[in-house]
Amino acid sequence: MKLEKSLQWIDDRTGLVKQIEAIAAHPAAPGVKWKYVFGSAVLTAFIMQVVTGIGLLTTYVPSAGGAFESLRYITDKAPLGAFLRGMHFWGASMMVVLITAHVLRVFLMGSFKFPRELNWTSGVLLLATTLAMAFCGQIVRWDQNAVFGIVAAAKMAAHVPLIGPWLARFIIGGDVVGTYTLSRIFDLHVFVLPILLASLIGLHVHLVLRNGVSEPPVPGRGVDPATYRSDYRDMLRKEGVPFWPTVVLRDFTFAIGVVIVVLLLAWLIGPAKLDNPPDPSLINAHPRPDWYFWWLFALLALLPHSLENYFMVLTPLVIGLVLFSVPLVSNRGERHPARRPLAVAAVVFILSAIVALTVAGWNEDWSPRIDAPPLSAKIIGASSGPVYEGAMVFNKMGCLFCHTIEGHGGTRGPELTWIADRLTRDQMTLRIMNGVYNMPVFGRILSTRQTENLLDFLSTRNKSGFAKGQQQ
Ligand code: HEC
Structure with missing residues (x-):
């Protein structure tokens, strides 16, 4: 009775209780099963990153002179420090994996078609922002790999026509990699990008609620913008399943699984090894980004360097443009993968290329072999x-x-x-x-x-x- 009164009071002042009730009660498309859990799991991973990130911030020193030492302290001395770093590291990997799985699911099931074009667009921006976050995270580790990474990024940016040199200076914060570089990347990693990410997530979730979750595709039943919305409403009225508890509990179960896997990886494997402190004169370094960038690293390293310049700017640009244009190219018609062979072939091709390049990045014959025996x-x-x-x-x-x-x-x-x-x-x-x-x-x-x-x-x-x- 007391609780009900308090809720009424809160709802009267804010209107939030009714809104949440409405969201919980809204019907979701039937057949929304385990394939649909990735999106909300990305949100779980993001929240975990915020929490562990704040934890790391309590001790991390964002200066070129102090960053590496502070991370060494967190890893070796601080209670549970290595575990916390491990969670943040594996959480990032997890977020990249989940967001990729989500994008693939949405693409293969044609869920980006009318009326969910902007769901897709905001999703592509979320993917890009997440990768930028992951990249900056590797830079603020501020070891030899970090310096290598930022130099690679600046090199990449320098090849952009017209504004290239300016962009490269902007990324590095001057002519040499140092404190200004770290301040800049640190700002991006803990301030600019997280706010952008949170805002985009807000927009994305709003769009998901507004347009509803796409129903599983049926071969032969395509999207016709003229009738889609009314058909969708009818379908929900007749066969919709309640968002709470059916859908929410499934998402929740998967999210718990995600958290457990991250905890286990952090506990069993631990954080990324701290490489040597940054030292530009150290030519024996064995630089390598975190695993989810190996494919790009391998691509750039394997190209003959006459082509590399073009590919350096073109690769991310083309990937971005292609992703953006997906709903522009096709926002109606068949959604079922069996009726979209070209779309499936594109996914198979891109995934195989990424896997093959990742393996190459892992084997990396072409990178320095530091265990080479001396000449006899x-x-x-x-x-x-x-x-x-x-x-x-x-x-x-x-x-x-x-x-x-x-x-x-x-x-x-x-x-x-x-x-x-x-x-x-x-x-x-x-x-x-x-x-x-x-x-x-x-x-x-x-x-x-x-x-x-x-x-x-x-x-x-x-x-x-x-x-x-x-x-x-
Ligand atoms: C990090 C890897 C790396 C290390 C370490 C390195 N090199 Fe090189 N070196 C290269 C690459 C890559 C090239 C080819 C540059 C190009 O594309 O023209 C090269 C080119 C050369 C060339 C010209 C070869 C040719 O056929 O044109 C010579 C000579 C050379 N290196 C000698 C040395 C010597 C001596 C050392 C040690 C003091 C050394 N390198 C250390 C990577 C390295």
Whole structure:
């Protein structure tokens, strides 16, 4: 009795109680089964990210000098710190996975068609914002990977026509990656993007309530904008299932499952390993983004670099445009996947490409091989003297991680077995001191003597004159 009175009082002042009751009582499309749980699970994951994110904020220091140390403190010393970071990390992965599953479900079932075009558009924006959030999250970790990531993003932005250079400076916050970069990305990660995300979620949920959840598609029964709404209303009146408790309880059960999986992953596997603190002179770094970006990373790394420039801007742009245009291309007609072979083929093609690229990003033959065994005296062809010293520099400075000599070493850069046949000593000097594309700059790292020895060694790498090297 008391409760009822209080509710009445609240409803009289706010009108909220009646609104919530109306939402709970509204009928939902029948046949809305487990395929429909992903959307609300994304919301659950988002809420979890907000909560764990606030937890991390209590200790995280957003400055270039303090960020890495504060994360190290959270991970190693703070009570439950590693667990909290683990939850935030796996929660992000979970959100990306769920939102992808949701987009796929909506696309395959043609749920984006009339009258739900704007549901789709706001959903695409949510997907983009979520990925931006995930990316910024990797940057605020502020380790070697983070610096690599932000440089890659700036490089990508720099290829945008006209405003490219300006955009790159804007992302980095100046000319060099440092405190201004971190402040900027931190602002995006904890302030701008979450507010955008929350607003978009609000809009998206509003649209879902307004247009109703799409009924499962039936082959042969397409969407006709002229009759769809009245047919939908009739269908709800005759066969609708109550939103509460039927639909809500199913969503809730799945959401609990999602939370449990995140807790387990955080507990069993823990957070992303903190890489080395950022150090631009560290050329032995083994940079790699979090797993859900591997495909893009692999795509960019596998392309010949004459194409890379175009692909860098074009790939995200084309993907975005294609996604946006989906309801413009087709907002009526068949919804059932069996009647939309082209749509299904597109999904199969894109998913296979992403899986294949993700596997490539995981294997990554093309990235530095840091466990390459050092060159032996036999390969070097000397056991003392400048050539030998030069080969030791080659081993020590990580040249070997990217370059192969007689089958030893990595394949990130060109093979150098017969480099002296291809380049003169001066040309080699130029490449090594100034770097070339994807080849680090060694000018400030090597001493003059190291450089000379290195060149002595590389100059022996020719087919005809190899004996000369051995004689030295
Ligand atoms: C992070 C990987 C990486 C490391 C470490 C690295 N390189 Fe390279 N290097 C490359 C790449 C990639 C290229 C090809 C650049 C291009 O596309 O033109 C290259 C090119 C070169 C070339 C020119 C080869 C040619 O055929 O044009 C030379 C010489 C060279 N590197 C020597 C070295 C030496 C010496 C070291 C160690 C001091 C070293 N590199 C360390 C990646 C690396």
